[in-house]
Amino acid sequence: MTTKTRSQAAPEGYDPSKFPAFAVTVDVVILTMSESRLHVLLVRRGVPPFQGMWAIPGGFKRPTETLDEAAKRELAEETGVDSASLLAQFGAYGDPGRDPRMNVVTVAYLAVLREVAGIVAGTDAAAATLVPVSAALNGAIELAFDHARIVRDAVERVRIDLELTGIATAFVGPTFTMAELRAVYEAVWGVHLDGANFRRRVGGEDGWVIPTGRRARPGSTGGKPAELFRAGRLWKQGGPIRYPQTTDKGKGKR
Amino acid sequence: MTTKTRSQAAPEGYDPSKFPAFAVTVDVVILTMSESRLHVLLVRRGVPPFQGMWAIPGGFKRPTETLDEAAKRELAEETGVDSASLLAQFGAYGDPGRDPRMNVVTVAYLAVLREVAGIVAGTDAAAATLVPVSAALNGAIELAFDHARIVRDAVERVRIDLELTGIATAFVGPTFTMAELRAVYEAVWGVHLDGANFRRRVGGEDGWVIPTGRRARPGSTGGKPAELFRAGRLWKQGGPIRYPQTTDKGKGKR
DNA sequence: CCAAAAGTGTTATGTCTACACCCATGA
DNA sequence: TCATGGGTGTAGACATAACACTTTTGG
Numbered sequence: 001m002t003t004k005t006r007s008q009a010a011p012e013g014y015d016p017s018k019f020p021a022f023a024v025t026v027d028v029v030i031l032t033m034s035e036s037r038l039h040v041l042l043v044r045r046g047v048p049p050f051q052g053m054w055a056i057p058g059g060f061k062r063p064t065e066t067l068d069e070a071a072k073r074e075l076a077e078e079t080g081v082d083s084a085s086l087l088a089q090f091g092a093y094g095d096p097g098r099d100p101r102m103n104v105v106t107v108a109y110l111a112v113l114r115e116v117a118g119i120v121a122g123t124d125a126a127a128a129t130l131v132p133v134s135a136a137l138n139g140a141i142e143l144a145f146d147h148a149r150i151v152r153d154a155v156e157r158v159r160i161d162l163e164l165t166g167i168a169t170a171f172v173g174p175t176f177t178m179a180e181l182r183a184v185y186e187a188v189w190g191v192h193l194d195g196a197n198f199r200r201r202v203g204g205e206d207g208w209v210i211p212t213g214r215r216a217r218p219g220s221t222g223g224k225p226a227e228l229f230r231a232g233r234l235w236k237q238g239g240p241i242r243y244p245q246t247t248d249k250g251k252g253k254r
Numbered sequence: 255m256t257t258k259t260r261s262q263a264a265p266e267g268y269d270p271s272k273f274p275a276f277a278v279t280v281d282v283v284i285l286t287m288s289e290s291r292l293h294v295l296l297v298r299r300g301v302p303p304f305q306g307m308w309a310i311p312g313g314f315k316r317p318t319e320t321l322d323e324a325a326k327r328e329l330a331e332e333t334g335v336d337s338a339s340l341l342a343q344f345g346a347y348g349d350p351g352r353d354p355r356m357n358v359v360t361v362a363y364l365a366v367l368r369e370v371a372g373i374v375a376g377t378d379a380a381a382a383t384l385v386p387v388s389a390a391l392n393g394a395i396e397l398a399f400d401h402a403r404i405v406r407d408a409v410e411r412v413r414i415d416l417e418l419t420g421i422a423t424a425f426v427g428p429t430f431t432m433a434e435l436r437a438v439y440e441a442v443w444g445v446h447l448d449g450a451n452f453r454r455r456v457g458g459e460d461g462w463v464i465p466t467g468r469r470a471r472p473g474s475t476g477g478k479p480a481e482l483f484r485a486g487r488l489w490k491q492g493g494p495i496r497y498p499q500t501t502d503k504g505k506g507k508r
Numbered sequence: 509c510c511a512a513a514a515g516t517g518t519t520a521t522g523t524c525t526a527c528a529c530c531c532a533t534g535a
Numbered sequence: 536t537c538a539t540g541g542g543t544g545t546a547g548a549c550a551t552a553a554c555a556c557t558t559t560t561g562g
Contacts, residue, residue, distance in 0.1 A: 020317050021275040024348065024359045063274050063357045067348040092346040092361045094278065094321040103317045105278045105359065107346045160491060164418075179514080197552065199515070222561035223513030237414060238497070244552095433541080451525065453542070476534035477540030 023104045026070040027058030029154035030079065032113040033171045038187055039130045040151055043078065049100050050144030056151065058106065071109040078128065085170030086112040090157045098146050110154045112170040162188055163243050169231035177216050177226035191244050201240035207232040208240050277358045280324040281312030283408035284333065286367040287425045292441055293384045294405055297332065303354050304398030310405065312360065325363040339424030340366040344411045352400050364408045366424035416442055417497050423485035431470050431480035445498050455494035461486040462494050
């Protein structure tokens, strides 16, 4: 209304060197399964502000790299992992004052890892740890900056993507059993899924997962050896597993 | 691997004033229905670079405002509309060289408007126009910067959100007929939906839409007057309308 | 042999699709 | 009264959830 015809271009007489300067950082929420629970990797801050507090790893974007490249670089620097099972941008955060030092806009990425062993070892052991997301979300562990919100948004994204994409296979190994895959859904959603029906859905002829012909060896408590599968066609929308509805009979369609 | 224990914090001896400086802009993809087709609002650039080309509206983020506030401000400046039916962030773009002048990271927003009349009038008429998204996507209209990709991503986002959220009601007026709402799905998805089944799904007792008791008057060609509804409970995931599957009988579950 | 875990079968119930049919209006 | 679009009914096909049952292992 006030200054029309602005567009992205500058008004007449504009000097390109006069724009509000921001630092742009790329922060990565690194999630993995551990002990049947969803965990997030945190690093301890060694310098002010928020010195000594836990934070998600991240760093400044370089002018010569893309955002995706910056995320990949940060992930490698923090975990020693060259490539995550999944690395996807999910939001940007730019509230004034979110960093007391300067104007910072952060582009947030979600990384999903399957190998938990040796991840933390890739960094200074005292400076990195894997904590259950529940601890980070309920305030048991206080996070620096607005990282609590960023982690919350990342987990919410995972919850949604479990139903819509093949993201679940990013949490398990290159080959996996039905029980392992099902455990991802059950841990993130906090529900119980019927094993028989789960198998039928993802194991249908459509190829959501592909049998390898091999079998896992049973645990020490016995039991039939489970079939091993590998990830099949990655669905991009409308996967086979749906979040369970209110199973309160009759009413309540969805 | 190389510089461990970096975290978002700087290494020892870091000077907060020494970070790569970026300009941060907020660009808005403004979508609306017009003549039963999805349209996007474009502005003509008055200055280099890309002078004379069409672009999506946007501008620099100010250090004192949030990203959401910046998007709202840009929308108001370009359209004169105080508040869109929907305004949501959907991505960040920071490839090197995407702006030849300087290092720019753009946070992209999707805006959905229902009132098409007077929108373009709110700006300099010669500098703003409403074009079918098909024209912007197939290259018939060449866009400045990487705006073609941004528009493509925005439209893809709408396609997905139609199935998952109540975004469809953002395209229609405060009250609307079933046919109007259905037309949004049909235009964006490029499919035909059965009117009877559509009505049953969104009109169920669950209250996706709420009858107002009033009726629209029929067009000049006659026909039974349609009921008028208003938006009910906004579903955030798993709405009543699903993208039609391959209806080729039997096989092909999803 | 028994317990445990994987995998298969079965069935009542719910949901969806397609299409026939009725309703209210303009000309 | 006819054409046009809105709105309702319904039957067969399909999908789902729950759980009983079989298989294969360790101890």
